Amino acid sequence: MTGAARHAMVRHAVPLVPASPRNKDVACQRTVCPSAPTPRAPLSTRKERPVTVTEETTPTSHYERIGGASSVKAAVELFYDKVLADPELAGYFSDVDMVGQRRHLALMLTVVLGGPNEYAGRGLAEAHQPLNIPLEHYVKVGEHLTATLVELGVPADVVTAVQGVLAQVQDQVVAGGNPAGA
Numbered sequence: 001m002t003g004a005a006r007h008a009m010v011r012h013a014v015p016l017v018p019a020s021p022r023n024k025d026v027a028c029q030r031t032v033c034p035s036a037p038t039p040r041a042p043l044s045t046r047k048e049r050p051v052t053v054t055e056e057t058t059p060t061s062h063y064e065r066i067g068g069a070s071s072v073k074a075a076v077e078l079f080y081d082k083v084l085a086d087p088e089l090a091g092y093f094s095d096v097d098m099v100g101q102r103r104h105l106a107l108m109l110t111v112v113l114g115g116p117n118e119y120a121g122r123g124l125a126e127a128h129q130p131l132n133i134p135l136e137h138y139v140k141v142g143e144h145l146t147a148t149l150v151e152l153g154v155p156a157d158v159v160t161a162v163q164g165v166l167a168q169v170q171d172q173v174v175a176g177g178n179p180a181g182a
């Protein structure tokens with residue numbers, strides 16, 4: 001995709017939920033924050049142009065395109081609503097602290113989408129191998145996540161990217177998989 005095409009898309013990207021000042025703070029922990037107030041002169045009138053990473057050249061992450069932290073939070077809420085409403089899956093979470101669980105998944109989804117990496121939870125194999133999860137339950141969870149993203153209007157290429165990551169972690173999550181993911 002060309003830079004211009006990417007920018008056209010970014011300008012028209014509609015956050016899944018309205019951005020609030022607080023959400024902006026969370027979303028903008030990058031060196032260059034597109035939504036931070038800019039006290040400097042506009043790029044076009046500046047004499048010295050930056051030579052490294054600028055607002056114009058920074059690739060926009062999937063995370064930013066879908067609306068940042070607030071959108072990820074909305075996705076995690078809807079996702080777990082679906083998982084907990086699924087009689088085949090709900091049992092896995094009966095003894096799980098869902099507040100912490102939602103936070104973990106939000107942080108992990110943020111990383112998957114190219115946002116700031118603040119995930120400090122256990123590795124996926126460590127968290128899932130003791131649960132003895134069969135392939136069909138892994139597939140169902142993946143379907144719930146895909147349905148969530150589609151329902152929230154996440155662009156198709158982002159959904160495809162998330163599905164790609166799900167495929168990569170399958171061996172770490174499914175019982176008897178290769179925890180190294182090789």
Ligand code: HEM
Nearest residue numbers: 089092093096104105108121122127133137138141166173
């Ligand atoms: C498909 C990719 C998956 C991802 C990216 C994922 C992500 C996560 C994350 C980030 C955690 C928190 C880890 C921690 O405690 O620090 C977690 C825990 C957990 N996941 Fe998953 N998960 C996936 C699939 C599944 C599936 C298929 C199931 C069940 C069918 C499942 C059930 C659980 C449960 C029950 C916990 C809590 C474990 C505990 O607290 O002991 N997950 N998952």
